[in-house]
Amino acid sequence: MNSDPRASARRRATGRVTLADVAQAAGVSPITVSRALRGERAVDPELVERVRAAATRLGYVPDPAARALASQRGTHVAVLIPLLSNTLFVDLIEALQHTLRPAGYQALIGITHYNPSEEEQLLREQLMHRPAGLIVTGRSHSPAAQALIDASGVPCVHVMETIDAPGVHSVGFSQKAAGAAVVRHLIERGRRRIAFAGAQLDARTLQRLEGWREALGEAGLHDARLEWLNPAPSSMALGARLLEQILAMKPAVDAIFFCNDDLAQGALLAAQRLRLAVPKRLAIVGFNDLTGSDQMVPALTTVRTPRGEIGQRAAQMLLTLMRGGTPPERCVDVGFELVVRESS
Amino acid sequence: MNSDPRASARRRATGRVTLADVAQAAGVSPITVSRALRGERAVDPELVERVRAAATRLGYVPDPAARALASQRGTHVAVLIPLLSNTLFVDLIEALQHTLRPAGYQALIGITHYNPSEEEQLLREQLMHRPAGLIVTGRSHSPAAQALIDASGVPCVHVMETIDAPGVHSVGFSQKAAGAAVVRHLIERGRRRIAFAGAQLDARTLQRLEGWREALGEAGLHDARLEWLNPAPSSMALGARLLEQILAMKPAVDAIFFCNDDLAQGALLAAQRLRLAVPKRLAIVGFNDLTGSDQMVPALTTVRTPRGEIGQRAAQMLLTLMRGGTPPERCVDVGFELVVRESS
DNA sequence: CTGAAAGCGCTTACAG
DNA sequence: CTGAAAGCGCTTACAG
Structure with a gap:
């Protein structure tokens, strides 16, 4: 409660207000200030109050670099996602930041x-910066990447898929079950020749494919020639091309399940150019319920994936x-929702 | 060149290889290692070689936190963008990272x-982390934000617009000129009642509007009732709604310039539902050449904005x-390109 | 061109 | 529940 500025806030050469300044002003030791401000360990409530007041009065702002150096742990969370051009991941990022920022963590985004x-390269770079935590999309691709994560000892949560393995934390939903749900819906609507059109062929796409196979198999409708797998990146243009290829099949298909909405949107537009009646002659279903899918003509049937909830819970x-x-659950399943619109 | 591991790399408690270890192994002082590795100031080339070799041999990795604390400057660049859901900014981010990462900087993305x-809040947070640099979209919105930037002394580059003001660095193009170019194209094609449909009403949208006004004014075709400004976020759904509103006008319009492609795409889809002939009865032009615009039916005429180049040059x-x-130019104009497709 | 000293601002054990 | 000491790993002036 000293009002002499020289005594209450003796500044360093940098002009910065430090922990020591707050300690002096509050009449306690620096370490007590540190503990009081972080809420770590038990500190006398009265002291906490005094420290808080002094910190506010002096305009104290902790230095993240000093904290990181002393604690050997940064104040940011590294987030690894495949792409930012799929709005799926944009929604995920926004949700992550929404929860992480108020807790004092910055998200550092790496695009794989x-x-x-x-x-692997990104992981190496990020880990060098000693992040406090890690968010990774799906299971790590290479064993080397997983080894890096394990060796770092940095807490890690995998998102988008449910991964039920010891020591692994994950928040997502069953991509396979979602794929199967799409197929069952189409079968219910009387479709018999249901193609799967996949691009990118990342792990999650293949899991949806697995669901498609299983559901068709159970109905006795599986035919390996109905699998159209293209490793190129997913895009509307590729969806258009896939549609044309699949339409050339004999016997004709009566439904196509695209592994992502952008493909399905492109297919819908191509169908228009071809004057192909959707869903009358051909049902089209997408995945993820991306921007614009509800605007398409006809509006696209798809699977709404709760990436906002995934981000928040992760x-x-x-x-x-x-x-x-220790989190209550190691593997959180947030589910998914089939959104039936006009295209199926 | 000591091969005794104890002597050549005496580890700290943390097990980390430090500057001091490298110094000892190379037979020089830590500060020389620091300078040699950073390439700062003149260091005897032979020493540099020795230091490099020792660092590689020991697997030395600099600690960003220690560097930040000692130098009072972080190793990351704060990037402020309005949204990630407009792929425009995704392309910008990718380009920024592509140039920044190899130089050893991490981009920290803030969404305003x-x-x-x-x-302002993001700026405050980011600045607290002492970024090495700052990338801001357009002119800062509030004077307070600009004051924060100026006071911080952190180097800053503004992107997307050309801002020709003393002390301000920018990379972009003239949004106004681009807006005018769209209008001139439409006039050339014989259009006379050209509406402007804008959403969000951010600074750059208003600059395009300014270009629209100017070009129409010069042609004696300006009519204030042709301005349709909606502060809601840009989206396909809003584009559809705007189209319907504008179509109700008398006398009828024969062209609409949408301030962003997503609006135009939504309008194109709405036109289909309404069985409105585009471009025969109505020309539609968008802005930014976003994903899917070339796939629309009819394909969308738009303005390609070189955000990749903007990111790289910024x-x-x-x-x-x-x-x-000191950069050669303070205000870099990368231009834009009118992409005439089928909708105009 | 090179170095010894001091310091950046915080936290981690270790005591009490 | 609180604190004195040491240290995290680097860089900034200041000398020479």
């Missing part, structure tokens, strides 16, 4: 482009892990 | 949602600034 070696789980706690 | 107070300019240099 679905490339295992880029993922962030919460990571927060628990970073504080040294 | 076109909200000045969020921008990063280079910032790199120069961060190294204490």
